[in-house]
Amino acid sequence: MTKKKRRTFTPEQKAQALRLAEELGNVSQAARDLDVSAELIYRWKRQAEIDAGRGPSGAVTTEDRKELARLRRENKRLRMERDFLKKATAYFAKENDPPTK
Numbered sequence: 579m580t581k582k583k584r585r586t587f588t589p590e591q592k593a594q595a596l597r598l599a600e601e602l603g604n605v606s607q608a609a610r611d612l613d614v615s616a617e618l619i620y621r622w623k624r625q626a627e628i629d630a631g632r633g634p635s636g637a638v639t640t641e642d643r644k645e646l647a648r649l650r651r652e653n654k655r656l657r658m659e660r661d662f663l664k665k666a667t668a669y670f671a672k673e674n675d676p677p678t679k
Contacts, residue, residue: 585614595612595619595622596619596622596623596626598611598612599619605620625640628640629641
């Protein structure tokens with residue numbers, strides 16, 4: 579069974595889809611015209627509201643999501659570097675210890 583490749587959309591494409599849905603007054607029709615699911619357009623609309631500051635309090639904006647992803651990547655890299663340095667320190671400490679009799 580082959581997996582369907584996940585499509586990605588630019589912010590411009592999302593904005594265009596939202597404009598089309600608003601012009602038509604029907605999200606389902608816009609979704610059919612663009613060959614995407616109506617739920618996807620609803621999610622884009624909800625996220626656009628949050629990004630514009632009109633969403634529920636505490637909702638995460640797109641910029642916040644990007645920053646969080648960047649920080650998680652950086653955290654992962656720093657942990658890997660720390661673990662490497664720990665192992666290197668242990669190796670060199672063991673190498674420099676005089677043999678005990």
